[in-house]
Amino acid sequence: MSSPRHFLDLDLLQTDELRRILxxxxxxxxxxxxxxxxxxxxxxxxxxxxxxxxxxxxxxSFELAMRQLGGDVVVLSAADSQMxxxxxxxxxxRVLSRYVDAIMMRTTEKAxxxxxxxxxxVPVINGLTDLSHPCQIMADLMTLEEYKGGLASQVVAWSxxxxxxxxxxxxxxxxxxxxxxxxSPETLQPADKLVEWARGAGGRVSVVNDPQAAVRGADCVxxxxxxxxxxxxxxxxxxxxxxxxxxxxxxxxxxxDAIFMHCLPAKRGEEVSAGVIDGPQSVVWDEAExxxxxxxxxxxxxxx
Ligand code: CP
Ligand code: NVA
Numbered sequence: 085m086s087s088p089r090h091f092l093d094l095d096l097l098q099t100d101e102l103r104r105i106l107x108x109x110x111x112x113x114x115x116x117x118x119x120x121x122x123x124x125x126x127x128x129x130x131x132x133x134x135x136x137x138x139x140x141x142x143x144x145s146f147e148l149a150m151r152q153l154g155g156d157v158v159v160l161s162a163a164d165s166q167m168x169x170x171x172x173x174x175x176x177x178r179v180l181s182r183y184v185d186a187i188m189m190r191t192t193e194k195a196x197x198x199x200x201x202x203x204x205x206v207p208v209i210n211g212l213t214d215l216s217h218p219c220q221i222m223a224d225l226m227t228l229e230e231y232k233g234g235l236a237s238q239v240v241a242w243s244x245x246x247x248x249x250x251x252x253x254x255x256x257x258x259x260x261x262x263x264x265x266x267x268s269p270e271t272l273q274p275a276d277k278l279v280e281w282a283r284g285a286g287g288r289v290s291v292v293n294d295p296q297a298a299v300r301g302a303d304c305v306x307x308x309x310x311x312x313x314x315x316x317x318x319x320x321x322x323x324x325x326x327x328x329x330x331x332x333x334x335x336x337x338x339x340x341d342a343i344f345m346h347c348l349p350a351k352r353g354e355e356v357s358a359g360v361i362d363g364p365q366s367v368v369w370d371e372a373e374x375x376x377x378x379x380x381x382x383x384x385x386x387x388x
Contacts (some may be wrong), residue, residue, distance in 0.1 A: 088207040089386045092197065092257035094218045095281070101385070102222075102259055108381035109226050109374070129185040131155060133211070134200075135192040136162040137313045141348065142211050142219065145375035146188055149383055152376075158184065177203035180372070186386055192314055208388035214248060214314060219382060220347045221252040223374035224306070225260065229368055230374075231343050232303055234263040241302035241338065243295040243328045244355050246274040247315075249308045249347050254278055256325040258287035266291045267298035269324040295328045299337040305330055306345045307355045310363045322354070331357035335365060342369045356380025 094102065113172055115306045133143065143159070150157045162168040177200045180187055189200050190211035201208040210218050225235060232238055239262070240249050246268045254274060255262035258281075266289065268276060273291050282289040292298050299305055310325045311317045335344065344356075344366045352358040361368060 090201045090207050091209045091218065091382050091386055093210060093216050094199055094221060094252055094259055097259070099259045101338045102256075103384045105222060105381040106229070106378070107225055108223065108384050109378040110229070112380040112384075113226075113374070113377040125384055126150060127154035129155040129387055130183070131157045131186045131188055132180050132184040133157060133159045133178075133185060134162075134165075134167070134189045134191070135160070136167070136189075137212065139190055139211070141375050142188075142190060146211070146383075148261055149376050149379045153304040153380055153383060155185075155383075155387075171185075173199040174203040176200070177208075178205075181205040186383065198386070209382060209386060212248060214312075216252045216255070217249045217347065218252045218255070219375065219379055221256045222248055222378040222382060224253075224345055224347070224371060225256060225346065226374045226378050227322075228304055228343075228373045229369065231367060238262040238303045239265070239301060240304045240306060241265045241267065241295075242306050242328040243298060243330055243334065244307040244325060245272045245312070245328075246291075247308055247309055250274060251278060251307075253306065254282050254287070254289055256287045257289050258282050263337055264290075265298035265302065267293065267295040267328060269293065269328070272324070275325070283363060295334055296337050299334055302338040302342055304343050304345060305335060305338050308347055309349065309351060310355050325355070329355060329357065330360050332359050332363075335360050335363075345371050348372055 133146055147157045173196050177365055182206045186207045187204055188209040188211045191197055192214055194213045194215045197210055197213050246266055279291055333377045344360055346368050350356055350361055
């Protein structure tokens, strides 16, 4: 039996595979352009969604993606499943594999996702861990392409906490060849190992302290919450990140036609000003919509 096609992290997939998934996403969004994408390729298939952290977008967009492609879903939250009482992930993986055709998991430690993938006999999709959020970045890449065209010529600036979303941006920069400048306070910068991997793989990824330097001349400015799920909020953290807030002044350093992205949920007045996220350069609603289309691409790639 061949091993299932997991979607675990962007660094684990080749560029041509990611390209195919993105193209399918664009095709599903515009069925008139790519009519073959309008079919219901997942008829008879079921996705289990396992949530150990809250979600709005991931939950709704995966459920609708599955249904619109002809399939079905089952949702489990840790709190009301036996996982919450300590049933091993490995056992859950083997049981779910007897019922469903794919598993999407949102969890804390990456090790749990890896355990799910190791023991499942069906594809496992990473719906976010403490370390990465690849489905989000597939939607972000779709959005970047819609607004700016070819990815390789783009300059993307990240300003804020180098969290799970930033990690998947780093993976994507390597796979698609765009320049990524990450600005974070010293203690919240990406792990050395990750940056070394990116550079070793030929990625144009830089890490700086100065948000202005990162954003200067960028085509796209991205940020995310200062307090990710599972992270403790503190005055110190807030003060450290305050200079990285994407406000009108910082945004003015980017190209005049630069776009602003945020995976959401956002806190206006913390990582982004209301003027920027609700302003003319913000594409966050398209970005959120594209979760649906990009994940259809992911599901079709894993399952069809
Ligand atoms: N961006 C994102 O993953 O949102 P949710 O936490 O609402 O799923
Ligand atoms: N970095 C955020 C992303 C939420 C979608 C978190 O992990 O909470």
